[in-house]
Amino acid sequence: MNSTVTATRRAADTLLILLALLLAWQALYGIVGATALPAPAATLAYLARFVPSARFVENAGATLATFAAALAVSYAAGLAIGVWMRLHRLSGAVGEPILVALYSLPKITLYPVVLLIFGLSLSGRVTFGAMHGILPVAIMTMHAIRHIPPVYVKSARALHLTRAQLILTVLFPAALPEIVAGLRIGFSLTLLGVLLAEMFAAKHGMGFLLINAMQLLQGEEMLTVAIVLFGFAALANAAMLAVEHRLHRRV
Amino acid sequence: MSRVGWIRLGVIAAAVALLEAACRLGLIDHRTVIAPSEMAAALWRLLASGQLNDMMARTFGIIVLAVLLAVVLGFALGLAIHALPRVRAALDPFFATYYAVPIFIFYPVMVAIFGLSVIPILLMGVASAIVAMIIATLNGLDRVPRVLGKVARVHRMGRIETAWRIKLPAAAPHLFTGVKLATSYGFIAVIASEFILAPAGLGRLISDAYTDFNNPRMYALMLLLVVVATVVNMALHALDQRWAERRGIGKP
Numbered sequence: 138m139n140s141t142v143t144a145t146r147r148a149a150d151t152l153l154i155l156l157a158l159l160l161a162w163q164a165l166y167g168i169v170g171a172t173a174l175p176a177p178a179a180t181l182a183y184l185a186r187f188v189p190s191a192r193f194v195e196n197a198g199a200t201l202a203t204f205a206a207a208l209a210v211s212y213a214a215g216l217a218i219g220v221w222m223r224l225h226r227l228s229g230a231v232g233e234p235i236l237v238a239l240y241s242l243p244k245i246t247l248y249p250v251v252l253l254i255f256g257l258s259l260s261g262r263v264t265f266g267a268m269h270g271i272l273p274v275a276i277m278t279m280h281a282i283r284h285i286p287p288v289y290v291k292s293a294r295a296l297h298l299t300r301a302q303l304i305l306t307v308l309f310p311a312a313l314p315e316i317v318a319g320l321r322i323g324f325s326l327t328l329l330g331v332l333l334a335e336m337f338a339a340k341h342g343m344g345f346l347l348i349n350a351m352q353l354l355q356g357e358e359m360l361t362v363a364i365v366l367f368g369f370a371a372l373a374n375a376a377m378l379a380v381e382h383r384l385h386r387r388v
Numbered sequence: 389m390s391r392v393g394w395i396r397l398g399v400i401a402a403a404v405a406l407l408e409a410a411c412r413l414g415l416i417d418h419r420t421v422i423a424p425s426e427m428a429a430a431l432w433r434l435l436a437s438g439q440l441n442d443m444m445a446r447t448f449g450i451i452v453l454a455v456l457l458a459v460v461l462g463f464a465l466g467l468a469i470h471a472l473p474r475v476r477a478a479l480d481p482f483f484a485t486y487y488a489v490p491i492f493i494f495y496p497v498m499v500a501i502f503g504l505s506v507i508p509i510l511l512m513g514v515a516s517a518i519v520a521m522i523i524a525t526l527n528g529l530d531r532v533p534r535v536l537g538k539v540a541r542v543h544r545m546g547r548i549e550t551a552w553r554i555k556l557p558a559a560a561p562h563l564f565t566g567v568k569l570a571t572s573y574g575f576i577a578v579i580a581s582e583f584i585l586a587p588a589g590l591g592r593l594i595s596d597a598y599t600d601f602n603n604p605r606m607y608a609l610m611l612l613l614v615v616v617a618t619v620v621n622m623a624l625h626a627l628d629q630r631w632a633e634r635r636g637i638g639k640p
Contacts, residue, residue, distance in 0.1 A: 147478060246614070252598070333580065337584055367489050374485055
């Protein structure tokens, strides 16, 4: 009973902060004027009109398709690299610092290379998205498997499990909560990569809409796109965080 | 150096040599990727000519300023939020989401408000770095032993003195993690902003060189940024490691 009261109060506090942000937006609008920043009410009205429109559906669909492909590549390659670098100890010891160094590079500078190789194509945007997503997934998977208590692996050996069985029935379930954390970070970074690619060079997609709206000084459209992306990323993150917490409790 | 270290060096050298060979033998078109030796030579020429000096000062200056602002303000905000548990509980969902949403999508909004100048770039740098510092400050303060708070009270220290002489040093290792993350995020945000849309800066130069099909210049600038980012990250990592060892909490 008491905990539900605190939870309600906490939710109310969070709502208050959202309200404060909205007020800050309104105040900023009052200071800088409508040409630079549209009012919250006007933006929300625009959002309601824009989201059902064909233009929005087309561009959101383009981004979603690119993102889905990039995410599939990030997850498949990231998990494969992570598992391989733990199973083969030497590769892990050699490769981990390289992966960590690559992870902290500003990958945006390398986008022209991707463009030169793939041209202004879907595969270029998918590659750039995956470049952002593969490394966190691989690094977190590696860490997840390292943190498995050694006794699990010993009992697997005592049971004469094959390597495939070891991976599927012992390593994977034991490392799952942390792997999901890696997948969550990979999700948001892949999305960032896809959006950056679309912002720099594309004729479709949400990133293109953002840059286009900025160049045409269409504040409402710019903020609408930003809000939709914000909402999408926040909801996906919350959902994956919930899965993560449930998995942690199970173990 | 350890055996693993030598193997790592060998792997990196082999990768570079492979790229070099592939470019020299024409397996890779020089309009796509140029040989690493040509990249280095082009970078050397650019640096020696001095025409990069202004841009380097500008971009690295913005990054340093953004990170400094983020670290100082982030620590102050962290202290304030830590003192107000109710505010902190309300802010928690925002912190959990912050790095999950591409806040970079607000860069065009910033440009619309502040115009195409240094200010939106600096703000993006601060915005992406500061939350890492706030979170690190909160984590650090959570781990300050309670007895130290009592010590401060025994000595009748004021709030500011307690923060400066007790909390800051006690939370230092966590704060340094925050500084490390803030540097990396600030670097990325500033370069990305310059790359997408900016009046000047190294990011803008790369994007211009790409548009002009000036490959040697483009690869030279990329090499510069990659080398600087790697050196800075490695230096911060080494400092962090040394600090952890000195405190007897060495990380494996």
